[in-house]
Amino acid sequence: MGRMPTVDDVAQAAQVSRQTVSNVINSPEIVRETTRQRVQEAIDRLGYRPHASARRLRTRKSSTIGVRLDPLRDGISGAVLDRFVHKLAEQADARDLRVMIFTADGNADELAHIRRLRDGSDVDAFVLIGTDHGDSRIAWLVENRVPFVSFGRPWGAETPDPHHRWVDVDGRAGVRDAVRHLRANGADRVAWIGWPSPSGTGDERRAGWEESCGLEGADRVALAVATEDGVTEGRRAAAALLELPEPPDAIMCASDSLALGATMATQAAGLARLPIVGFDNTPVAAAVGLSSIEQPLDEVVAAALTLLFGEHGDDVQPNPDSDEEPGHRLLVPRLVERRSSHLALDGNPGA
Amino acid sequence: MGRMPTVDDVAQAAQVSRQTVSNVINSPEIVRETTRQRVQEAIDRLGYRPHASARRLRTRKSSTIGVRLDPLRDGISGAVLDRFVHKLAEQADARDLRVMIFTADGNADELAHIRRLRDGSDVDAFVLIGTDHGDSRIAWLVENRVPFVSFGRPWGAETPDPHHRWVDVDGRAGVRDAVRHLRANGADRVAWIGWPSPSGTGDERRAGWEESCGLEGADRVALAVATEDGVTEGRRAAAALLELPEPPDAIMCASDSLALGATMATQAAGLARLPIVGFDNTPVAAAVGLSSIEQPLDEVVAAALTLLFGEHGDDVQPNPDSDEEPGHRLLVPRLVERRSSHLALDGNPGA
DNA sequence: CCGAATAATTCGAACGTTCAAAATGAACGA
DNA sequence: TCGTTCATTTTGAACGTTCGAATTATTCGG
Numbered sequence: 001m002g003r004m005p006t007v008d009d010v011a012q013a014a015q016v017s018r019q020t021v022s023n024v025i026n027s028p029e030i031v032r033e034t035t036r037q038r039v040q041e042a043i044d045r046l047g048y049r050p051h052a053s054a055r056r057l058r059t060r061k062s063s064t065i066g067v068r069l070d071p072l073r074d075g076i077s078g079a080v081l082d083r084f085v086h087k088l089a090e091q092a093d094a095r096d097l098r099v100m101i102f103t104a105d106g107n108a109d110e111l112a113h114i115r116r117l118r119d120g121s122d123v124d125a126f127v128l129i130g131t132d133h134g135d136s137r138i139a140w141l142v143e144n145r146v147p148f149v150s151f152g153r154p155w156g157a158e159t160p161d162p163h164h165r166w167v168d169v170d171g172r173a174g175v176r177d178a179v180r181h182l183r184a185n186g187a188d189r190v191a192w193i194g195w196p197s198p199s200g201t202g203d204e205r206r207a208g209w210e211e212s213c214g215l216e217g218a219d220r221v222a223l224a225v226a227t228e229d230g231v232t233e234g235r236r237a238a239a240a241l242l243e244l245p246e247p248p249d250a251i252m253c254a255s256d257s258l259a260l261g262a263t264m265a266t267q268a269a270g271l272a273r274l275p276i277v278g279f280d281n282t283p284v285a286a287a288v289g290l291s292s293i294e295q296p297l298d299e300v301v302a303a304a305l306t307l308l309f310g311e312h313g314d315d316v317q318p319n320p321d322s323d324e325e326p327g328h329r330l331l332v333p334r335l336v337e338r339r340s341s342h343l344a345l346d347g348n349p350g351a
Numbered sequence: 352m353g354r355m356p357t358v359d360d361v362a363q364a365a366q367v368s369r370q371t372v373s374n375v376i377n378s379p380e381i382v383r384e385t386t387r388q389r390v391q392e393a394i395d396r397l398g399y400r401p402h403a404s405a406r407r408l409r410t411r412k413s414s415t416i417g418v419r420l421d422p423l424r425d426g427i428s429g430a431v432l433d434r435f436v437h438k439l440a441e442q443a444d445a446r447d448l449r450v451m452i453f454t455a456d457g458n459a460d461e462l463a464h465i466r467r468l469r470d471g472s473d474v475d476a477f478v479l480i481g482t483d484h485g486d487s488r489i490a491w492l493v494e495n496r497v498p499f500v501s502f503g504r505p506w507g508a509e510t511p512d513p514h515h516r517w518v519d520v521d522g523r524a525g526v527r528d529a530v531r532h533l534r535a536n537g538a539d540r541v542a543w544i545g546w547p548s549p550s551g552t553g554d555e556r557r558a559g560w561e562e563s564c565g566l567e568g569a570d571r572v573a574l575a576v577a578t579e580d581g582v583t584e585g586r587r588a589a590a591a592l593l594e595l596p597e598p599p600d601a602i603m604c605a606s607d608s609l610a611l612g613a614t615m616a617t618q619a620a621g622l623a624r625l626p627i628v629g630f631d632n633t634p635v636a637a638a639v640g641l642s643s644i645e646q647p648l649d650e651v652v653a654a655a656l657t658l659l660f661g662e663h664g665d666d667v668q669p670n671p672d673s674d675e676e677p678g679h680r681l682l683v684p685r686l687v688e689r690r691s692s693h694l695a696l697d698g699n700p701g702a
Numbered sequence: 703c704c705g706a707a708t709a710a711t712t713c714g715a716a717c718g719t720t721c722a723a724a725a726t727g728a729a730c731g732a
Numbered sequence: 733t734c735g736t737t738c739a740t741t742t743t744g745a746a747c748g749t750t751c752g753a754a755t756t757a758t759t760c761g762g
Contacts, residue, residue: 371742
């Protein structure tokens with residue numbers, strides 16, 4: 001294989017200048033149609049492709065997004081982040097953007113990586129997946145004018161930072177709808193299995209349950225369990241709930257892991273028909289017939305890219321100066337109904 | 352933020368030439384120690400970082416690996432690929448390599464992406480995750496001299512292609528060991544739940560069971576079930592096995608998904624103490640106490656990178672011409688023992 | 703058919719780096 | 733002191749692209 005053809009080769013073959021070839025590629029509308037065709041033909045014939053690095057050097061933009069890819073904590077809930085990254089790659093491709101991944105050991109290390117990738121002009125903009133309470137990365141990124149968007153709200157910030165663009169899913173609304181759905185199907189005492197506070201996402205989801213479960217005071221407190229995420233934890237938590245003097249007649253969980261555990265517990269207790277709803281609609285939920293709340297990842301990714309690059313282009317917009325236009329999007333999840341939340345209605349014992 | 356400093360800026364600040372600055376970065380050993388320090392000090396002071404694109408343009412290598420990131424089919428077994436990508440990013444970083452991801456709709460589309468990334472000099476080499484029977488991509492990549500390595504053997508090729516570098520895990524040996532472990536713990540009739548043939552990986556794993564289960568003829572046939580991957584499928588398959596006139600006293604599964612389903616089936620049948628072993632040691636297996644065979648992904652990734660870039664550097668080696676040195680590595684998995692495979696021994700009913 | 707306006711194309715330079723070769727400096731033996 | 737050798741540093745060019753300005757071709761009204 002010889003060397004790749006360059007603009008000059010194409011130019012020569014098509015009897016035009018370098019620049020015309022460049023124009024055919026980047027702004028075809030300014031070149032005469034007959035010329036355009038001749039050049040295009042030469043491009044095809046020679047199999048010319050622009051050299052990405054040369055272009056980036058000249059234009060001073062890399063058209064590349066950086067994402068930190070974390071190890072999956074749980075395999076189940078982690079799958080969401082994974083789907084997110086997948087969709088990101090998909091939609092980035094449609095905009096002629098590339099996606100570069102990196103790993104990091106802690107937030108400080110992540111920032112070091114980001115700095116390196118950005119200073120080397122490897123990456124134009126970053127996507128932060130998941131935000132903590134008072135996330136230290138956000139301030140740093142804003143401070144250093146690194147273009148970025150986060151999937152996750154700025155939890156715990158009193159006044160929202162206008163320089164910070166973010167997308168998130170309204171878990172509270174999602175849980176609220178799911179609980180209403182359970183109650184509409186006959187449940188009176190919907191319990192909650194969630195995560196320990198403080199957890200931005202977790203607290204928000206719990207709030208959705210609180211405002212829709214129709215319970216008050218000690219009763220509500222008794223029906224809410226906080227535990228770390230995980231199948232085992234979910235099973236334990238559900239088992240404890242079922243032991244209560246006044247046990248729940250449905251369970252709303254903050255994750256599919258917890259819900260899967262809860263399902264096991266109810267089956268073990270011979271209560272296979274107790275309705276359960278999970279969160280994230282992971283493939284496992286689909287496999288075991290678990291109703292679950294699905295995050296609209298397509299929209300999340302689309303919104304993130306729009307915030308970063310505008311409606312269509314691949315020119316990264318700097319972090320906004322003021323909040324004239326909203327630098328964030330809050331999207332609504334939807335409940336995917338499956339067998340697990342209709343058990344009180346239909347006649348099947350848990351298959 | 353003004354513009355980033357360049358080699359020239361550093362050169363001027365340190366009173367040396369461009370090239371000396373370059374040397375300090377790329378081959379410090381050839382520059383005098385006192386000079387090196389002076390230049391280094393200037394680099395640090397100005398916060399200089401080499402411009403990656405400029406460097407790549409000049410050196411004609413991108414130091415970037417491309418990987419196709421697929422959507423997870425199952426969420427459980429898919430997690431392995433995910434961990435693989437994570438480790439790849441990790442170890443690539445240690446070699447100063449970057450990882451670029453892309454998605455594709457089918458193999459043809461994948462090749463189109465690969466071509467684009469490579470022709471644009473975006474990516475030096477590719478990692479193929481998973482190989483099919485008679486994989487069409489391999490021939491194409493070899494033909495087009497695209498440096499690559501696959502995680503997965505060239506299934507179904509009569510004569511191994513010496514240009515094709517690959518790494519794989521000896522699933523057969525892994526299953527064999529696990530079955531022996533089950534038998535050592537008292538099982539006489541170890542059943543198999545696997546995937547339909549032909550499936551390179553699946554057939555290989557099954558072969559491991561066949562040669563170690565100690566069963567023959569019709570008996571062995573009766574204890575082997577083939578089904579698509581999935582929790583539900585695993586449950587059904589296990590339920591069927593338990594209905595047999597001579598049911599198994601242990602179950603070996605080709606995946607954790609199947610094993611999880613099998614676990615549910617045994618619990619439902621009141622046989623919670625039937626030993627079960629899965630494959631891939633996914634986080635879910637850990638969560639539910641399922642023994643499982645773990646693929647040594649660290650070694651897999653290390654071997655893949657070594658095949659591509661040699662022992663240490665980041666210079667991609669072209670696809671080998673002959674098979675003087677082995678262009679592949681077959682690694683041995685190990686069994687992670689948990690409760691699920693010791694049930695016949697200890698006294699706990701499935702907690 | 704001319705001049706002006708506009709469309710289309712070309713030219714020279716620059717993006718920031720490293721390669722290859724040339725130049726300088728230091729050290730040493732004769 | 734001088735030529736040689738080796739270590740160190742510098743110079744000019746090149747990688748392939750696009751920007752900005754300049755040039756040439758075309759169109760059109762009068």
